[in-house]
Every structure is written in structure tokens, then in C-alpha cells.
Amino acid sequence: MEKASKSVWEKYDKKDLDKLEKICQNYLKFLTDCKTERECTKEVVRQAEKAGYRNLEEVIKKEEPLKEGDKVYSVCMNKAVALFCIGKKPLEEGMNILGAHIDSPRLDIKQNPLYEDGEMAYFDTHYYGGIKKYQWVSLPLAIHGVVAKKDGTVKEICIGEKKDDPVFCVSDLLIHLAGEQMEKKAAKVVEGENLDILIGNFPLKGEKKEAVKANVLKLLKEEYRIEEEDFISAELEVVPAGAARELGFDRSMIISYGQDDRVCAYTSLDAMLEVTSPEKTSCCLLVDKEEIGSVGATGMQSHFFENAVAEIMDRTGDYSELKLRRCLKNSRMLSSDVNAGYDPLYASSYEKKNASYCGRGVVFSKFTGSRGKSGSNDANAEYLAALRKIMDDHKVYYQTAELGKVDIGGGGTIAYILSLYGMEVIDCGVAVLSMHAPWEVTSKADVYEAQKCYVAFLKDA
Numbered sequence: 001m002e003k004a005s006k007s008v009w010e011k012y013d014k015k016d017l018d019k020l021e022k023i024c025q026n027y028l029k030f031l032t033d034c035k036t037e038r039e040c041t042k043e044v045v046r047q048a049e050k051a052g053y054r055n056l057e058e059v060i061k062k063e064e065p066l067k068e069g070d071k072v073y074s075v076c077m078n079k080a081v082a083l084f085c086i087g088k089k090p091l092e093e094g095m096n097i098l099g100a101h102i103d104s105p106r107l108d109i110k111q112n113p114l115y116e117d118g119e120m121a122y123f124d125t126h127y128y129g130g131i132k133k134y135q136w137v138s139l140p141l142a143i144h145g146v147v148a149k150k151d152g153t154v155k156e157i158c159i160g161e162k163k164d165d166p167v168f169c170v171s172d173l174l175i176h177l178a179g180e181q182m183e184k185k186a187a188k189v190v191e192g193e194n195l196d197i198l199i200g201n202f203p204l205k206g207e208k209k210e211a212v213k214a215n216v217l218k219l220l221k222e223e224y225r226i227e228e229e230d231f232i233s234a235e236l237e238v239v240p241a242g243a244a245r246e247l248g249f250d251r252s253m254i255i256s257y258g259q260d261d262r263v264c265a266y267t268s269l270d271a272m273l274e275v276t277s278p279e280k281t282s283c284c285l286l287v288d289k290e291e292i293g294s295v296g297a298t299g300m301q302s303h304f305f306e307n308a309v310a311e312i313m314d315r316t317g318d319y320s321e322l323k324l325r326r327c328l329k330n331s332r333m334l335s336s337d338v339n340a341g342y343d344p345l346y347a348s349s350y351e352k353k354n355a356s357y358c359g360r361g362v363v364f365s366k367f368t369g370s371r372g373k374s375g376s377n378d379a380n381a382e383y384l385a386a387l388r389k390i391m392d393d394h395k396v397y398y399q400t401a402e403l404g405k406v407d408i409g410g411g412g413t414i415a416y417i418l419s420l421y422g423m424e425v426i427d428c429g430v431a432v433l434s435m436h437a438p439w440e441v442t443s444k445a446d447v448y449e450a451q452k453c454y455v456a457f458l459k460d461a
Contacts (some may be wrong), residue, residue: 007359008397008445009252020448023270024254027447030266031244031256036144036237037079037288037298040102040262044081044269044286048073051273053083056308059315066315069277074308079103079288079298082308083272087281091313092323094330094423096461097283098268098454099300099414100337101290104258105129105436107136107170107195107238109143113231116213121200123168125238126192129291133190135437137172141197145236147226155225160241167241168197197238240438252444253358259440261290263447264336264429271454281312282458290337290414300414328421332383332461334428334454335415339363339401341431341441354402356431358443361397362453365427368403370410377415379426386461387426394456397449401431428453 012020034040048071056074059066066072070086080102087095107125115122127133142160149155160167172190173181181189203211204218220226226234244256265286272284289299296302309327313319342355356363366384369376391398403411419425430450433441 005360007357008361008449009359011397012445016448020444023267023451024444024447026270027263027266028244028246028254028256031254031258031262034102034262035104035142035239035258036106037102038146038235039144040265040286041075041078041081044083045073045075047269047273048081048083056084056311060311064315065317066312071276072312074304074311076298076302076304080304081286082305083269083282083284084308084312085272085276085278085282086312086316087278089280090318091281091309091316091327092318092330093280094327094332095281095283095309096278096458097285097331097333097418097423098272098336098458099285099287099333099418100265100268100335100429101261101288101294101300101414102265102286103129103288103291104239104260104262105131105291107141107197109145109231109234109236109238111232111234114213114216114228116210119201119203119212120198121212121216122196123199123238125195125197127195128237130436132186132437133192133195134186136195137170137190139169139438140167140241141169141238142167142241143236143238145234147224147230147236148233149230150233157224157236161243168199168238170195170197247441253441254444254447255439255441257438257440259430259432259442260338260435261336261429263432263442264338264450267430267447267451268336268454270451271458274455275458278458280461287414294414294417300417325421328423331421331423332457333415333418333423333425334457335377335413335418335425336429336450336454337413337415337427338429338432338435339365339427340403340435341433341443343433349404349408351402351405354400355404356399356401358431358433358441359445360399360431361446361449362399363429363431363446364398364400365402365429366400368410368412368415368427371407374410375412375416377413377419377425377427380424383424383426387428387457390456390460391453393460394452396453396456398453399431 053071056072110124113123200216204215207214240257247253247255294300339356367376367378430446
């Protein structure tokens with residue numbers, strides 16, 4: 001279509017608006033239901049199987065061949081997932097890949113978390129990812145995750161989302177006693193070790209020592225079948241409680257926890273399920289641990305993705321180490337990650353000519369990193385030119401942007417990791433206000449344009 005220099009809302013007709021609302025209503029439900037990487041992976045698999053995707057592990061086990069049109073998925077430790085739709089062209093010629101991350105900043109409950117102080121019970125936490133710690137106090141919080149028992153069973157936990165559920169919070173110091181606190185720098189107003197969540201105040205009758213803690217343990221055992229030692233083998237995440245909501249009198253925006261990067265993960269998934277007969281093999285790659293450096297077995301730096309591609313090439317009967325390398329080198333990717341939406345209340349942090357704006361369409365970021373492009377992936381001009389044509393051919397509105405002023409800060413994505421294979425990669429996502437805050441904001445128009453962009457890319461890249 002065109003590089004948008006103003007709001008794209010006025011360009012929509014009723015047909016566009018109806019499609020936009022359908023996508024955004026489904027996205028709102030996804031945000032509400034999927035607040036952890038495990039919940040995202042489970043929902044992605046559910047939608048994929050409904051669309052005819054099969055588990056790659058079952059295909060391998062049965063030694064079934066894969067051919068054009070076949071659809072498979074691969075899961076890594078229930079926290080990362082890759083979907084593949086086999087295209088008409090040989091895999092050696094490359095794939096079209098949409099890659100996003102499904103982890104978000106949060107508070108993780110420690111392995112020895114439960115304690116009592118001041119006749120109140122707490123869970124000790126360790127924050128995950130880049131957060132402003134003071135934003136997490138005095139909010140209703142929910143606990144999501146799993147508890148793995150010694151007998152091999154795994155219990156899913158979700159407390160704080162239903163209407164009759166209890167919620168939890170990190171307490172804050174009252175303003176009347178906060179004179180010294182208010183003099184501190186923002187990074188020190190709330191210390192990391194003080195982000196413990198309040199979970200109880202009722203003492204167990206007859207218990208003389210740590211009676212509130214004892215009552216919490218009693219309730220955990222009775223209601224959730226959790227013993228204190230079970231926290232050793234648990235993954236429990238503390239997130240803002242409550243559903244994603246429409247924002248504004250005009251309902252033009254969405255406010256929710258975890259839109260970085262689930263806005264790109266959802267639209268990538270939706271595009272992947274829409275494109276069923278691609279020329280090149282399509283891939284939707286949704287990974288964990290981006291917020292802490294893409295490390296570990298479920299992060300982008302692991303060999304999960306490469307191993308899955310190797311298995312698929314083997315099932316197509318066309319695997320060799322050299323062909324795998326060619327496949328990865330010849331692939332093209334959109335690193336589907338968000339950018340910082342221009343906020344006029346904090347205008348001094350942005351360079352207006354090269355900022356992303358809410359409501360102007362999907363955002364292409366040629367390079368990321370910080371200061372002198374440190375830690376950057378820098379996309380080739382030729383790749384950008386090809387993407388411009390694809391966007392024009394499919395009537396997708398887009399904008400280009402950097403993440404703030406040159407020396408203000410910066411950020412990274414998974415793009416640089418995939419670029420190590422020699423493939424063409426560029427960051428492409430949605431503008432977000434209040435990024436990494438407990439509640440983030442996006443424009444419905446940008447969600448819609450992102451989905452259109454990803455469909456166009458899978459079809460024509």
C-alpha cells in the first residue's frame with residue numbers, strides 16, 4: 001500500500017473494520033487466556049491441531065513421510081513451539097519464517113518462597129526481564145504455572161483470574177511515611193528483594209509458631225494438593241490479574257498485560273493458520289526467554305528450531321547437513337517483535353521523524369541495538385526493497401522506526417540470532433505504549449495491519 005505518514009483509520013471501509021474487529025476480539029481472548037509461555041504454547045497447539053496440524057514427534061515415531069501441503073508442529077518443553085506448512089518448493093530453497101517470543105516480564109516465585117513476618121504470609125519472588133519495579137506494587141496479581149510432583153504428575157495452577165478467586169499483591173509504603181523513599185531514584189524506590197507477594201493473614205487455630213504460614217500450607221494442601229517441598233519443582237509466575245480490555249471511548253485500542261510480544265505472536269499464528277498452500281515452506285516460530293537474552297533450552301539460542309527443521313527435511317526425504325545449511329541460509333524472516341510507540345507525554349525520549357506511531361500500521365525496524373547499533377541486527381537494503389513491494393502488492397500500511405533517540409537506550413530481539421545462519425531478517429511488529437509495564441497499550445489498527453503483513457509475507461516473500 002504505502003508508508004503511512006498519518007493514521008490509517010480513515011482509510012478503512014466497513015469490510016476492513018469488520019475484519020479488524022474479528023481479529024482483535026480473538027486477540028483479546030488470547031491475551032486474557034494466555035499469560036505465560038506455557039499457556040501460549042498450549043493454546044497455539046490447540047488452534048494448530050484444529051487447523052489440521054500434526055505433532056512432528058508422532059510423524060517421526062510412525063516414520064511417516066512429509067509432502068507438499070502437510071502441516072506439523074514441534075514443541076520444546078511446553079514453552080516454545082514451531083509450526084511448519086510444507087510448501088511447493090524444496091526446503092533447500094529456504095523458508096518464510098515468522099518469529100516472535102511468548103515470554104513477558106513478570107515475577108517468578110522462588111523455590112523456597114513461603115515465609116511469615118509481622119503475622120502475614122508471603123511468597124518470595126525474583127523478577128524476570130526488564131521492569132520498573134515500582135510499577136508492580138499495589139496491583140491485584142494472579143499466580144499462573146505448574147507444580148511438578150515426585151510421582152510424575154504435573155498440576156496446572158491459575159489463581160486470581162476467576163471472579164471468585166482470591167488475588168495477591170506487593171504492598172507499598174504509605175505516603176505518610178514515605179519521605180525517605182520519595183527521595184530515592186526510581187530504580188531504588190522499590191528493591192527487587194521487596195517484590196514479595198502478600199498471600200495471607202489468618203492464623204491456624206492452635207498453632208503457636210508461624211500460625212499464618214501454617215494455615216496457608218493447610219489451604220494449599222486441601223485446595224490444591226501442594227506440599228511445601230513441591231515448590232522446589234514448580235514454575236509459578238506472578239502476573240497482573242484481570243482480562244485484556246478495550247481502551248478509549250472509541251474502543252480503538254487494547255490494554256493488557258503481555259502485549260510485548262504476544263501481539264506479534266498472535267498475529268503471526270493467525271497468519272500462519274490462514275496461509276495453507278505456500279510456494280515456500282512457511283514457519284511460525286514462537287520462543288521463550290527473549291526477555292532475558294534468549295538463553296536456555298527454550299530460548300532462540302538453543303538448537304530447538306534447527307533440530308526441528310532437520311527432522312522435517314529428513315521426513316521429506318531430502319536431508320543432508322549441507323542442504324540444512326542451505327535451507328537456513330536461503331530463508332527469509334520477519335522477527336515479529338514490538339517497537340516503542342511514540343508517547344507525546346514523554347516526547348523528549350523519541351526522535352519524531354523515526355518513531356513508530358500507534359495507528360499508522362505495522363512497524364519495520366531496519367536495525368535494533370543501542371547507542372552505536374551495539375547488539376544490532378541490520379537488515380539489507382535489498383531485503384527492505386523486496387518487502388516494500390510485497391506490502392504495496394497486498395495493500396498493507398506500514399511505517400519505519402527506531403527505538404527512541406540514539407543515545408537514550410535501545411533494545412534487541414531474536415533477529416540477530418537467526419541472522420547468524422545468513423538468512424535475511426528484519427524486525428517487524430506493532431507499536432506499543434508503556435512497554436514492559438504491567439499493562440501495555442496497542443492500537444487495533446496496528447494489530448490488523450500486522451496480521452495482513454504476515455499473511456502477505458508468507459505468501460510472497
